[in-house]
Amino acid sequence: xxxxxxxxxxxxxxxxxxxxxxxxxxxxxxxxxxxxxxxxxxxxxxxxxxxxxxxxxxxxxxxxxxxxxxxxxxxxxxxxxxxxxxxxxxxxxxxxxxxxxxxxxxxxxxxxxxxxxxxxxxxxxxxxxxxxxxxxxxxxxxxxxxxxxxxxxxxxxxxxxxxxxxxxxxxxxxxxxxxxxxxxxxxxxxxxxxxxxxxxxxxxxxxxxxxxxxxxxxxxxxxxxxxxxxxxxxxxxxxxxxxxxxxxxxxxxxxxxxxxxxxxxxxxxxxxxxxxxxxxxxxxxxxxxxxxxxxxxxx
Numbered sequence: 153x154x155x156x157x158x159x160x161x162x163x164x165x166x167x168x169x170x171x172x173x174x175x176x177x178x179x180x181x182x183x184x185x186x187x188x189x190x191x192x193x194x195x196x197x198x199x200x201x202x203x204x205x206x207x208x209x210x211x212x213x214x215x216x217x218x219x220x221x222x223x224x225x226x227x228x229x230x231x232x233x234x235x236x237x238x239x240x241x242x243x244x245x246x247x248x249x250x251x252x253x254x255x256x257x258x259x260x261x262x263x264x265x266x267x268x269x270x271x272x273x274x275x276x277x278x279x280x281x282x283x284x285x286x287x288x289x290x291x292x293x294x295x296x297x298x299x300x301x302x303x304x305x306x307x308x309x310x311x312x313x314x315x316x317x318x319x320x321x322x323x324x325x326x327x328x329x330x331x332x333x334x335x336x337x338x339x340x341x342x343x344x345x346x347x348x349x350x351x352x353x354x355x356x357x358x359x360x361x362x363x364x365x366x367x368x369x370x371x372x373x374x375x376x377x378x379x380x381x382x383x384x385x386x387x388x389x390x391x392x393x394x395x396x397x398x399x400x401x402x403x404x405x406x407x408x409x410x411x412x413x414x415x416x417x418x419x420x421x422x423x424x425x426x427x428x429x430x431x432x433x434x435x436x437x438x439x440x441x442x443x444x445x446x447x448x449x450x451x
Contacts, residue, residue, distance in 0.1 A: 214321045232303050250396070256313065
């Protein structure tokens with residue numbers, strides 16, 4: 153499972169390079185629309201090949217809700233926020249998702265808020281602030297910036313809500329079926345938004361644009377969301393989500409390696425904090441289970 157999480161974090165983290173490059177070729181939400189359209193086509197092909205049936209009538213509402221909360225809302229919220237805030241602040245607000253999931257999981261999934269979870273999450277998030285070189289005291293909390301910060305937070309909360317629904321209501325369903333149909337519904341909503349608000353904005357096609365779409369659509373979206381749904385269905389939601397703090401860390405490292413972005417010493421310290429926080433949350437605490445008595449064995 154740890155290898156799957158690392159693979160997912162690599163796909164989603166390195167996808168930041170594709171997303172940053174795509175700004176020069178596509179309107180921002182339209183790129184997400186193309187990306188998830190390609191991903192949906194890949195998943196539909198697999199569903200047809202494997203002859204996976206349509207969802208049951210009672211499942212459609214959860215698939216539709218997850219599509220809107222996981223695929224549509226966070227990506228629109230991020231693109232709106234990026235027009236008024238730095239990418240670092242936007243990513244930090246997006247990855248407050250584990251905090252919201254920690255609270256929701258306590259009340260809705262019976263995943264208790266324990267000291268190691270809380271401490272590890274705080275340490276990991278502090279490390280994320282260092283990686284992004286964000287100083288909370290210097291952030292602007294007024295005017296349109298405040299509104300956009302709330303918009304970015306709404307995307308994180310929506311993502312957390314989708315994760316609760318996956319864990320609570322669809323974890324026993326076919327993961328390929330769920331991922332495919334929630335993505336189709338979420339993609340349709342992205343296109344509706346883009347056609348209303350981005351109509352007439354230019355698209356510059358070329359090999360680089362196609363490469364960005366292929367990487368973001370096939371690896372980061374189709375394979376990435378399949379991996380995330382599987383990981384979330386098999387493990388504890390909070391522990392899985394905290395591990396996603398590695399995504400912006402890998403994104404920062406890829407920006408340094410491939411885009412020539414500056415990697416400050418504080419960022420290196422932050423990476424250590426993020427790794428420590430993830431380790432604390434996922435570490436097994438407490439003693440081993442007591443061995444059953446002879447009476448229990450014979451029962």
